[in-house]
Amino acid sequence: MTIAAAFAFVLAFQQGANTTPPSGDTTGYWQQHVHYTITATLDEPRQVVHGVADLVYVNHSPDTLREMYVQQYLNAFRPGSRWSAVDAREGRLRFQDLKDPDYGYERFTAAPTFDGTPEAAQYPGAPDSTVARFTLPHPLAPGDSMRVHFAWDARPSTEFRRQGRAGRHYDFAQWYPKVAVYDRGGWESNPFVPAGELYGEFGTYDVTLVVPDDQVIGATGVPVAGDPGWAAALRWGVLRIPRDAYGSVPPAPAVNVPAGDKAVRFYARNVHHFAWSASPDYRYEGGIYVRQLPPEHFRTWDTLSINVLYQPGDDSTWGGGRAVERTIRAFQWLEKIWGPYAWPTFTNLHRLENGGTEFPMMIMDGSAELPLILHEGGHQFTYGILADNEWRSGWMDEGLTSYQTAWAQGETPQELAAAGPPMAPRLAQGYRAFATTMTRAEERGLNLVRLDMLGHSQPIGTPAYDFRDFGTYNAMIYSRGELMYSQLRDALGDSAFRAFFHDYYTRWALKHVDERAMEGSAERASGKPLGWFFDQWVHHVGLVDYALTRAVTSQTSDGHWVTAATIERRGDYVHPMPVGVRTASGWTIGRGDYSKDVQTVEITTAGKPLEVRIDPYHTTYDWDRRDDVVGASVFGLSGAEPVFDWPFVDQANRDHSLVALSPLAWYSDPGALAVGMRARANYLGMVDRYDMGLAVESGLRAVPSGPPPRAISRVQGWWRFENPYVSAWPAPLMGLSGGVALLDGVGRVDLSQRWDLSPYWTAPGPKITATVGATGAYVYDRGMLPANWDNRPLTELHGTFGVRLPAALLADSGYSAIDAAAGVGLSSTAYGRAELSARSANYWNDGANALNLRVYGAMSNDPPAQAALHLSARDGLSTFDDNWYRPRGSVLTRPGVNYLPLGGAGLRGYDPAITIRRIVAGNGELSQRLAENVFSHVSLWGSAFADAGFASSDTYALDGAFLADAGVGVSLRGRLYDRDLTVRLDAPLVVQQPALAGGGGLTRRGATVAARWTFSFGDLW
């Protein structure tokens, strides 16, 4: 199959996965029906539930079924599962190594029967056993039903994830053979992995739990018989059990209740899952929420019983009615935006794990904070009642409940705009207070922009298991999903957006929903076609940026003002952009047409326009605010704000580029003191980064063995760029950098592209980077040339490739890495050079000890001195930008300074000037942290090192190929504000072939053992 054909097949397959008929409405919609009658006995000594279930499965589909799939979720929480494989791949250690009796499982204790015929379970994903397949003993025709009998044991794991157990506390999130959904896409059976979980058939759950007498139970459903233990555990509020909520229920199944146990029967209709939790320590608080409900096509209850179960120690966080009142507040909000809750009770309980998980009629939460109750409680509507397939469309449950949570708390762009500017932007303290930085809200708002720019985003409509990693899944499903709804609201307007919620809810309550159902409701509510919107936001990724290119204002004969604003689309995404005209009485907003790339929006105002701006309230995803006003320039620098370039601090502003200025000074022998100014510009810290410097040398004089410099060489300067945003491209060219420089008689031009090829960006997998580039360096004044720089032109193509692997699962800092670099060039003759290194860093004793090892091999063929391989130092091309090292006679190369730009083969005892033709070398260092965080996040380390190699050189007389050094050093390593910092002070006390040693000694040169020292910035590791 060709790639195009495969793609078409995938598209067709995904189309087929719709639950909504082509009508886009409920006409012709069908769903299966399940009726579970379960008896589950908690066997605490064995930490197991023994379950038996009768399932009546009704086939409402138009298809004859010949097989059935059943999910056994608990089998994920054990070694050998698909879940554990994903965890291992992404660097999480949870269930991979759990031993009996700690891991979880769900096992049939007898072959399930289908209309009385036993059938063996098949596990198509073996060794994963979260999906069981059964061949039906006879076909199940449309309209027919089948009775299935299951007997099984279920045990939660001691490692909590959604489910878990600790002591006598059990969280049974998943625990019974749950028949997979059969919808228009066929059987939706999925191996249970960290991404995606929830999809179930609606039906009736009649569950009798047999537990020790003192257990207190929270569960899906209404306790229609037996004592859940709430009365005895009551601490606050009222206890109301609506035992007759469903009127008459079928007779209870016969249950064998051992002495000391009790049977509690929970009953629920129109739910698609049953979860429960039990602990003898649970405290109970209850509330009643009574309201007048409008009639719906589904059954509703005017009185909603709220149950809260919390743990010892929760008195001041959950207790005293706190959780009950917050739960009722959440329901008041949720019913306002959606419609009436569809069930008679709701239970909010404190589970073992942090975070929260939703189940029908119940949430298991790790805290009683209002945002969490809003989120998980919101899932009663977007998951419980509007039941999407989370394996395929998590953006419909997680994204939507994230949006409604932000909405409830006034944190959507619309609510933030209505509230006006924040009272107090971030208050930076200390040294940082001098710098211009973005507010935390602005930083948060840029998280997704960054992911888009770096190419890390994936369409939110990607099936859960196809996301690159769990971190990407979360960022897309929750955050980008939330963003999508805020943009839908911006496109529809407030009243249509609210109408969309109500239409979607009323029409689809207690059904399976998909993208087509949601889009249909949004289109009905707004009266607009929205295929363009859902297609770009669900199935593509991209940025929004529109530019205001022209604004012409005129006054009409009746005294009104008309502003004609021309806007142009620059980003990938289209949007009906708001364009604002500000008058003395505030902003008047006009709207662009999403379908036009260039258009003029006319806005009429009574007052004289004072300002014209795209998206003045910042309610859209438009990331570049610099071009929201007329006059944006090609480098994005118009309107840029000049600031002082405070060392070690990143500065950025949300509305415009910053130009950070600092004075410059350096020294060279031919030019004497150079003084000037440096300007570094950026937008949002990452885009349109420019670095410009201009300096003038105070003197020009000939140096021994050189001609006098020419007057033109008095002027020194450079201009560099990184990640430019140019109009022809819909997004910044991330990773592209280059520049020109005229420094010390050398004109340099370069251009390179860097790629991050890492398979994961949130998980600790391999980090893979590659660059390709070209550099030209041409001598225009040999009277100024840096020392160790040949009077030869140089034009080089070069590339690098690096792979860095974390040392072990969960290791936060140890790694091994391989780096390769190669260049081919033309100087006076053709030349080549290649380097290969392998490194490892190993930490122990809580990171207080480190062992670093490196092997390095390199070879070169007739490069000019500036591109030559060095024994201990970086080459002249790579240190060219260092004004304190490059110039002849510079500050860092003066006698007695002993600066070493550590690099090359890393034999740090040797003179940095020594160049070599070929080398094979090894470096090792053992270090100990002497003091942690001596300032900022910088620690002091002591170390012992040794370097050795076999080398050949064309320019230096080596007395034999073997070279080696050893010594001790101290270093500062860590992070100073926004910069990584390494400063090394090394004493290479032993140097083989001491005539080649660097580092002026305190004792005579030429001795193998001598008191030499050097200092460096940066490191080999």
Ligand SMILES: [Zn+2]
């Ligand atoms: Zn959620």
